[in-house]
Amino acid sequence: MECIETIERGIVKAQRIYSEQYPERRLPHHTTFTNIHQRLREFVKFEKRSHDSGRTREVRTEALEKDVLNLIEESPETSTRKIDRVLNVTIRILKEQQLYAYHLQRMQALPIRDILSRVVFCQWLINMIGQLWFMHDGAPAHFGISMDWSKRTCKLASPLL
Incomplete structure (x- = not known):
């Protein structure tokens, strides 16, 4: 309250008194004190001015x-x-009412016409893995550093590629 009274005498003095009374708080900008002073001169009291602003709403029934x-x-x-x-x-x-401004929609779907081709591809892939992993002698496949032979075989044998 003392700060408000000193605003009449000077904004700089009001800032100084505020900083002495509340040393742990951050000092407001000088325009804050200017706005307070102006509001007090216009309205004589602190009151929210926007109580009747905006569009009126219907009473909820x-x-x-x-x-x-x-x-x-x-x-x-x-x-x-x-x-x-x-x-x-x-x-x-x-x-x-759990009604929102958005709606769910499928982004990824598997069309019925694609199901058979995917099943055929999966069966082929399982057979190729079995053939490549265990060669004729029963040992795991070993092609060295390069896997060129297995890539070529997959490309040649694949019914879909």
């Missing part, structure tokens, strides 16, 4: 919730912003 849900049921593709504009409501009703 059961009928309003039903209207929102009916609008969604009629056209599910309606955006939440449009619902907000038409009925003048918040989106909180939608969130409480």
Whole structure:
């Protein structure tokens, strides 16, 4: 309170008194003190000025919730912003009903026509692994540093490549 009284006498003095009273706090910018001084001169008290600002909202009732849900049921593709504009409501009703502004969709799906070709490829791959891993003598395959022979064999033998 003492800081506020000294603002009338000078902003620099008010800053000094504030820093003495609250040494552990960070000193506010000088424009903060200027704004406080201006607000006190205009309104004589500290009061939130934005209490009537913005768009008024409808009072939330059961009928309003039903209207929102009916609008969604009629056209599910309606955006939440449009619902907000038409009925003048918040989106909180939608969130409480677990209705969100997005929808799930499959991004990766296996079409039925591809299933048979994948099964054929997997069977071929299993056979090739068995042939390459255990050669005719029963020992594991050993081709040295380069695997060129096995890569060529796979390319030649694959029904799909």
